[in-house]
Amino acid sequence: MRRIIALLVIIAAATTVVWVFSHNETRDSSERIAVGSIAPEFDATTIEGKKVRLSDFLGQIVVLNFWASWCTSCVREMPLLNDIHKSTSSQIETLFINVGESKGTVSEYLKDHNFSFPVVIDVTGKISTAYGVSALPATFIINGEGKIKEAILGEITDFP
Known part of the structure; x- marks a missing residue:
């Protein structure tokens, strides 16, 4: 049971990191001055x-x-x-x-x-x-x- 919970926490953390970086990259590129x-x-x-x-x-x-x-x-x-x-x-x-x-x-x-x-x-x-x-x-x-x-x-x- 601990392994499953640890795996779910790792997956949630990895998903959060990917979302934050992709969201910030999109936001930063739209805010750049052309x-x-x-x-x-x-x-x-x-x-x-x-x-x-x-x-x-x-x-x-x-x-x-x-x-x-x-x-x-x-x-x-x-x-x-x-x-x-x-x-x-x-x-x-x-x-x-x-x-x-x-x-x-x-x-x-x-x-x-x-x-x-x-x-x-x-x-x-x-x-x-x-x-x-x-x-x-x-x-x-x-x-x-x-x-x-x-x-x-x-x-x-x-x-x-």
Whole structure:
């Protein structure tokens, strides 16, 4: 009798695991942002206290980068992204979304590396969730119409 109960428990557990993974995979794939779709709107405040909305940048290309200072790939791509920020024309806006770190940590990181780009801290994960970001770094290039032109998951070694 114990063997039968143990076998039923194992079968129930295995079925539950398979259902959870298949359900999450389906849900995650439907929530991913597709190239060509409208970029999710968000309201945020930069660490300097400036209010920003994605819609404020309609008519411009927006480079939206999700990162964290503990992320090795993020740290490696930062000098390139900082150069892009410094050299871009008025038609291109860069906005960096730090995922989950404190304002003090982010400010110290920027100061230590002489980076001057605008940073929003996504403490609650609301913005990264809206974009389906599940790993860092992640970069989205949004065209002047507010549509995602390109999604780059992983480290950028050369800007497109």
